[in-house]
Structure formats: C-alpha cells, structure tokens
Amino acid sequence: xxxxxxxxxxxxxxxxxxxxxxxxxxxxxxxxxxxxxxxxxxxxxxxxxxxxxxxxxxxxxxxxxxxxxxxxxxxxxxxxxxxxxxxxxxxxxxxxxxxxxxxxxxxxxxxxxxxxxxxxxxxxxxxxxxxxxxxxxxxxxxxxxxxxxxxxxxxxxxxxxxxxxxxxxxxxxxxxxxxxxxxxxxxxxxxxxxxxxxxxxxxxxxxxxxxxxxxxxxxxxxxxxxxxxxxxxxxxxxxxxxxxxxxxxxxxxxxxxxxxxxxxxxxxxxxxxxxxxxxxxxxxxxxxxxxxxxxxxxxxxxxxxxxxxxxxxxxxxxxxxxxxxxxxxxxxxxxxxxxxxxxxxxxxxxxxxxxx
Amino acid sequence: xxxxxxxxxxxxxxxxxxxxxxxxxxxxxxxxxxxxxxxxxxxxxxxxxxxxxxxxxxxxxxxxxxxxxxxxxxxxxxxxxxxxxxxxxxxxxxxxxxxxxxxxxxxxxxxxxxxxxxxxxxxxxxxxxxxxxxxxxxxxxxxxxxxxxxxxxxxxxxxxxxxxxxxxxxxxxxxxxxxxxxxxxxxxxxxxxxxxxxxxxxxxxxxxxxxxxxxxxxxxxxxxxxxxxxxxxxxxxxxxxxxxxxxxxxxxxxxxxxxxxxxxxxxxxxxxxxxxxxxxxxxxxxxxxxxxxxxxxxxxxxxxxxxxxxxxxxxxxxxxxxxxxxxxxxxxxxxxxxxxxxxxxxxxxxxxxxxxxxxxxxxxxxxxxxxxxxxxxxxxxxxxxxxxxxxxxxxxxxx
Numbered sequence: 001x002x003x004x005x006x007x008x009x010x011x012x013x014x015x016x017x018x019x020x021x022x023x024x025x026x027x028x029x030x031x032x033x034x035x036x037x038x039x040x041x042x043x044x045x046x047x048x049x050x051x052x053x054x055x056x057x058x059x060x061x062x063x064x065x066x067x068x069x070x071x072x073x074x075x076x077x078x079x080x081x082x083x084x085x086x087x088x089x090x091x092x093x094x095x096x097x098x099x100x101x102x103x104x105x106x107x108x109x110x111x112x113x114x115x116x117x118x119x120x121x122x123x124x125x126x127x128x129x130x131x132x133x134x135x136x137x138x139x140x141x142x143x144x145x146x147x148x149x150x151x152x153x154x155x156x157x158x159x160x161x162x163x164x165x166x167x168x169x170x171x172x173x174x175x176x177x178x179x180x181x182x183x184x185x186x187x188x189x190x191x192x193x194x195x196x197x198x199x200x201x202x203x204x205x206x207x208x209x210x211x212x213x214x215x216x217x218x219x220x221x222x223x224x225x226x227x228x229x230x231x232x233x234x235x236x237x238x239x240x241x242x243x244x245x246x247x248x249x250x251x252x253x254x255x256x257x258x259x260x261x262x263x264x265x266x267x268x269x270x271x272x273x274x275x276x277x278x279x280x281x282x283x284x285x286x287x288x289x290x291x292x293x294x295x296x297x298x299x300x301x302x303x304x305x306x307x308x309x310x311x312x313x314x315x316x317x318x319x320x321x322x323x324x325x326x327x328x329x330x331x332x333x334x335x336x337x338x339x340x341x342x343x344x345x346x347x348x349x350x351x352x353x354x355x356x
Numbered sequence: 357x358x359x360x361x362x363x364x365x366x367x368x369x370x371x372x373x374x375x376x377x378x379x380x381x382x383x384x385x386x387x388x389x390x391x392x393x394x395x396x397x398x399x400x401x402x403x404x405x406x407x408x409x410x411x412x413x414x415x416x417x418x419x420x421x422x423x424x425x426x427x428x429x430x431x432x433x434x435x436x437x438x439x440x441x442x443x444x445x446x447x448x449x450x451x452x453x454x455x456x457x458x459x460x461x462x463x464x465x466x467x468x469x470x471x472x473x474x475x476x477x478x479x480x481x482x483x484x485x486x487x488x489x490x491x492x493x494x495x496x497x498x499x500x501x502x503x504x505x506x507x508x509x510x511x512x513x514x515x516x517x518x519x520x521x522x523x524x525x526x527x528x529x530x531x532x533x534x535x536x537x538x539x540x541x542x543x544x545x546x547x548x549x550x551x552x553x554x555x556x557x558x559x560x561x562x563x564x565x566x567x568x569x570x571x572x573x574x575x576x577x578x579x580x581x582x583x584x585x586x587x588x589x590x591x592x593x594x595x596x597x598x599x600x601x602x603x604x605x606x607x608x609x610x611x612x613x614x615x616x617x618x619x620x621x622x623x624x625x626x627x628x629x630x631x632x633x634x635x636x637x638x639x640x641x642x643x644x645x646x647x648x649x650x651x652x653x654x655x656x657x658x659x660x661x662x663x664x665x666x667x668x669x670x671x672x673x674x675x676x677x678x679x680x681x682x683x684x685x686x687x688x689x690x691x692x693x694x695x696x697x698x699x700x701x702x703x704x705x706x707x708x709x710x711x712x713x714x715x716x717x718x719x720x721x722x723x724x725x726x727x728x729x730x731x732x733x734x735x736x737x738x739x740x741x742x743x744x745x746x747x748x749x750x751x752x753x754x755x
Contacts, residue, residue, distance in 0.1 A: 040644035
C-alpha cells in the first residue's frame with residue numbers, strides 16, 4: 001500500500017495495524033530519500049545516528065529525529081532551491097527566529113491532500129457554510145498574513161460562503177453572525193478559528209444573541225497557553241460549549257508549520273489522534289527513552305507528508321502524554337494530550353550586559 | 357537596616373556626598389583589623405549551615421583562610437620595594453551571574469586598605485544577598501563597615517558615571533559591551549580601570565600522559581573536570597568550552613567521557629529538559645553545517661561534539677554540559693586555535709617546565725592562566741594577566 005493510497009483513504013478510517021508497519025516502511029523510505037538529497041540531513045545521520053543503518057530500522061521510535069528548532073537555524077531542503085515554490089515560516093514573535101520550510105509543488109500537493117482528507121473526516125464530503133472566528137483583515141493585510149492568516153486561508157478552501165465574526169475594527173459583527181445563523185443555522189455548518197479567539201468570540205456572541213450551535217462542527221487549533229492563563233482546559237472548553245450552545249462536534253487539532261498538512265485531530269474522547277500516515281512518540285524528558293502510556297514526556301511527531309525537506313520525524317519542544325491506544329471508533333491509534341511547552345531556560349554567563 | 361543599600365533618585369545626592377569622602381582613610385594594606393575581619397568571614401563561611409549546600413561559598417571561605425591571607429600579605433610585601441599604600445576609593449562592577457565574584461574583587465581591595473563601593477547585580481540572588489549580610493556583619497564586628505558600601509541602583513540613574521568620577525580604582529567585570537560602555541566614563545584623573553571582558557577557556561590533555569594513568573587517577577581527574585564543567589552552568593569565564601587532546605589518541609577520549617559520565621551519574625547535576633533540547637539543537641546545527649562530523653548526546657547532562665582545530669570553536673556558546681572535543685598532534689597545532697579572548701587553560705600531563713614553555717608560546721596573545729584541571733574557576737589575585745595586588749595599591753618609592 002503506497003502513501004498515496006493512505007492519503008486518499010479517509011486518513012483516520014484507514015485500518016491502523018498495531019505496529020503501524022506501513023508508517024514505518026514509509027518513514028524508512030523517506031529517511032533514505034532525504035539522506036540522498038539533503039546534505040545537511042545526510043551529515044546528521046552520519047554524525048549522530050551511525051549512518052545508513054539508521055534508515056532501515058524496525059521500530060517507529062528508532063527512526064532518527066531532528067529537533068524541530070533546527071529549521072530556525074539551518075535551511076534544510078531535499079530539492080533544488082529553484083523547485084521551492086513556497087517557503088513556509090512559523091509565526092514567531094518579534095525578535096525570535098522563525099522556522100523556514102522548503103516546500104515544492106509535490107509536497108504542497110501532499111499537504112493539501114492530507115489536510116483535505118483529514119478535515120473531510122470530521123466535516124463530511126460536502127463543503128459546508130463556514131463561520132470564521134477572526135477578522136477578514138488577517139487574510140487581506142499582507143503584514144498580518146502570518147501562520148494565523150495562512151491557516152485560515154487553508155481552511156477556507158474547505159468551506160463555502162465564509163463569514164467572519166469580527167469586523168475590520170476587531171469588533172464582534174453581530175449582524176453578520178445573525179444573518180449567517182438565520183440562513184444556515186438549520187443545516188450543518190463549519191466553525192473555524194484559533195482556540196482562544198473561538199473561546200472569546202463565542203462567549204461574547206452568546207451574550208448578545210441566541211447562539212444555537214447544535215448543528216455546527218467546530219475545528220480549532222493554536223494551543224492552550226493563552227487558555228491556561230484564563231484557567232480553561234479542554235474539558236472546561238468542551239463542557240462550556242456543549243452546555244451553553246449545544247455544540248457537540250468539537251475538534252481541536254495539534255500541528256505545526258514544520259509538518260503542515262499533518263493534523264493530530266481530537267476525537268470524541270477529547271484526545272488527539274494521528275492520521276494513518278503519521279505517528280506520535282512520547283519520550284522521557286531526561287532520558288528520551290520511549291514513555292509508557294500515561295507517562296508524560298517530550299512529543300515527537302512523525303509524518304509521511306514532507307518530501308521536499310527532512311521534516312518527517314521531529315522532536316518538538318512540547319510535553320505530552322499518550323492516554324490510551326484506541327482500536328475502534330472514528331479515531332484510532334495512540335490518543336494523546338499536549339501538556340504545554342518545555343520551559344525555556346536562560347543560562348547566564350559572566351558576559352552580562354550593562355543593565356544587569 | 358539591610359546590608360545592601362538601594363539607591364533611588366531621591367537619595368542619590370546625599371548618598372554621593374557620603375561616598376565622596378570615603379576615599380581618604382588611614383588604613384594601611386593588611387592592617388590587623390582588616391586581616392581579622394577577613395578571618396572572621398572565612399570562619400563563618402566554612403561553618404555556616406547556609407554554606408553547606410553552596411560550594412561557591414565554601415570555596416570562598418577556603419580562599420579567605422588566615423593562612424591564605426598571610427600568603428597574600430607576604431607576596432604583597434616581598435614584591436614591593438618601598439612602601440605599599442592603599443589606592444583610595446575602589447568601584448566594583450561585578451558580573452550578573454557569578455554571584456560570589458564580587459566578594460573576591462572586593463576582598464582584595466579591602467585588604468589593601470581601600471574604601472569600596474560595590475554595585476551588585478540588580479536581580480537579587482539568595483547567595484549574593486546572604487554573602488553581603490555576612491560580610492557586613494564581619495566588618496561591623498571589627499568596626500570596619502563605614503568605608504564599604506554594597507548597593508543596588510538602576511542602570512539609567514547615571515550613578516555609575518558619578519561614582520566613576522570619584523574612583524581611584526574601577527574594576528569592570530562582565531561582557532565586552534559592558535566594559536565598552538563603562539570605560540568611556542571618566543574616573544578621577546589619576547584613576548585606574550581594570551577591565552575583565554568576555555573570556556573563553558579550554559582544557560588541554562596530553563594524550564600520552566592520560567594513557568599512562570591508572571584508573572584511580574582517571575577517576576580523580578574526572579571528578580575535577582566535572583566541577584570545572586558544571587559550575588556556573590559552564591558559562592563562567594574559566595569554564596572549559598573545549599577539551600583539546602594533544603598527541604596521538606586512540607581510546608583516551610572514550611575513557612575520559614566514560615569516567616566523566618560515572619561522576620555525572622553519581623552527582624546528578626540539576627538539568628532542565630529545555631537546556632538539553634537546546635544543546636541537541638546546537639549539535640544538529642553544527643553537524644548540518646558541516647562544522648562537526650561526530651556528535652553524541654550522553655544523556656541529559658552531556659553532549660559532546662567533535663570539532664576541527666580552529667579558533668571558531670570558541671564562537672560556539674552553550675552552557676550546561678556542551679563539550680566540544682578537538683584533537684591536535686602537538687602544541688603548535690593548538691596555537692593555531694589561539695585567540696585574544698582565551699583565559700584559562702586547564703591542563704593535564706604537562707610538567708612545570710612544559711607549562712612554562714607553553715606560557716611563553718602563548719606570549720600574551722591570549723591565555724592568561726595555566727592551571728591544573730579542577731581549578732578552572734578558582735580565583736587568583738593575578739587575573740586575566742593583571743596583578744590585582746599591584747594595581748589595587750600604590751607604591752611609595754623611597755631612596
């Protein structure tokens with residue numbers, strides 16, 4: 001079974017063998033591909049992983065991995081620069097280095113396909129009317145077209161008749177929301193946005209107008225950091241939306257610019273599941289040995305999507321925990337939660353600056 | 357009243373007036389009350405419960421023992437023709453992180469009979485604050501506190517400029533940028549500035565000598581190297597950034613790392629996963645760039661990256677157990693890596709004659725201390741090539 005076949009199936013329905021042997025075979029193939037075509041990746045495999053034998057391994061966790069931040073420090077590409085059609089960048093705050101990801105036409109196609117099939121799994125085959133928890137400015141103003149804008153643009157291809165919940169002045173567009181619900185509120189519709197914006201906007205809208213979301217499918221992403229500041233975790237988030245607005249179909253997803261197209265999607269049990277062409281490994285934060293389910297550690301993500309850059313196996317700076325393996329239902333495989341970032345540590349030498 | 361004075365804008369004018377008259381004292385270098393106050397402080401540091409968990413404070417206590425101070429006194433006397441006198445008012449600007457360094461800077465100046473103003477890093481540290489309290493208590497007991505000020509003030513207050521203008525001696529510890537910024541502020545016309553900017557250090561091991569060691573000696577060496585490597589998060593000026601093997605190596609580096617890992621396993625240094633990840637990123641970066649052809653993560657504590665002999669090795673900065681290993685055939689090849697900002701060479705397997713020969717070849721172009729492994733971070737009154745006793749005092753010539 002080839003990767004193409006995996007992707008063309010609905011990614012979460014594909015029968016996932018317990019050893020995920022198709023993913024392993026694909027990762028081994030990708031390793032050899034990047035080893036042959038990306039000099040930086042080849043050097044890393046040779047210097048840190050014992051060379052080519054590391055590209056023919058028999059367990060997912062034995063596949064070599066790169067630290068995700070490496071893409072902030074080095075340009076790593078497995079295609080000639082002339083073939084790079086898009087350079088994806090992460091949304092760093094000012095002064096931070098951003099990741100730069102080399103995407104060619106083929107990898108771009110794979111990303112699209114992976115995204116569409118993954119989303120179809122929760123949205124169904126038809127394009128649904130779409131309500132966006134954001135302002136249209138983020139896709140119109142090139143200065144704002146960050147990962148946030150790009151994410152919304154990508155999702156807009158999956159819906160129809162998009163309506164933004166915020167007007168240009170960042171105020172709740174009550175009239176537009178009302179009109180949308182009048183027109184589409186009785187059929188299935190799609191709501192998308194970044195987690196903390198969705199939270200704020202839905203609650204604000206609910207204060208002003210009757211908000212019936214029983215027919216809605218909410219997909220949201222962007223991390224829980226700003227939600228934790230509001231003391232809202234996923235359980236509270238889901239319960240509040242369900243009780244207040246009748247919203248049952250809620251899907252968070254975990255993903256990163258270094259593996260765009262690969263969505264670790266939240267199932268009905270509130271856990272995140274890899275699509276059939278991907279995998280997650282949790283490693284002990286000190287030893288980096290593979291953790292048992294229930295034991296928190298560093299999140300490593302693996303995906304068969306990246307062809308034009310060696311991003312198929314990445315050690316992230318997030319902490320997570322696999323709660324259980326599911327072998328039935330709409331989502332299968334390792335069900336995990338993301339617990340937040342590994343704290344950054346500031347080491348200081350005697351080379352302090354004046355202000356110190 | 358707290359031992360540390362916080363100087364805000366409203367207090368500054370009166371405070372400066374008080375400082376301005378501190379410089380004129382009658383103390384002579386190594387006057388008995390000065391020596392006694394330091395002996396009291398040393399005893400406290402070696403005994404106090406607080407210091408039991410703080411190796412830096414114990415090291416300071418050890419350095420200040422009566423016998424050590426007596427050794428300093430004898431050296432100060434021996435090396436002086438004529439009469440040695442205090443210099444006047446000294447301004448100490450210690451670094452932000454090495455929280456005991458200010459005490460070394462201060463105590464040498466104190467023993468020489470100077471008045472002292474020490475600006476402490478703005479971020480309070482328990483070790484630093486405890487130490488200031490201990491110093492001031494020891495001074496009070498001997499009636500010596502009046503001429504010594506420990507303070508914190510805002511960088512933007514302009515007080516560094518005002519204090520500099522009153523100073524006969526100014527010691528700037530920290531990065532190049534800090535030295536640059538402070539150096540443009542004038543001291544008294546006959547004032548002297550001693551600057552201790554960014555420095556980088558390394559460890560050199562004679563491969564032959566190491567091969568001849570018995571396991572016990574290797575174990576001991578690993579213990580000593582462990583301290584050099586892990587104290588101050590490996591970011592002290594004297595912390596080794598590179599381990600350079602001199603001569604032909606076979607399995608010595610492997611043995612060295614294995615012994616070091618034994619010590620790590622026993623001592624279990626405190627390690628943050630974030631530091632470990634960031635070391636991993638740097639190792640990957642160097643390898644991907646072709647700057648290293650071998651790198652290994654030996655658990656969370658230690659990442660070792662093989663580098664070619666080049667001065668660039670010292671541009672790579674990472675603390676917390678990031679060791680760059682280099683192998684060179686001989687000392688000449690080592691000197692091709694030499695840089696002006698080298699500070700400490702901790703060495704193993706070089707006898708005194710060889711150490712002297714090495715010093716002559718360094719020739720003042722970088723590398724100002726050659727000391728045994730284990731003493732990378734020990735303080736000495738000759739620092740970065742500057743004799744603090746000589747420069748912290750004046751000589752009155754007599755004929």
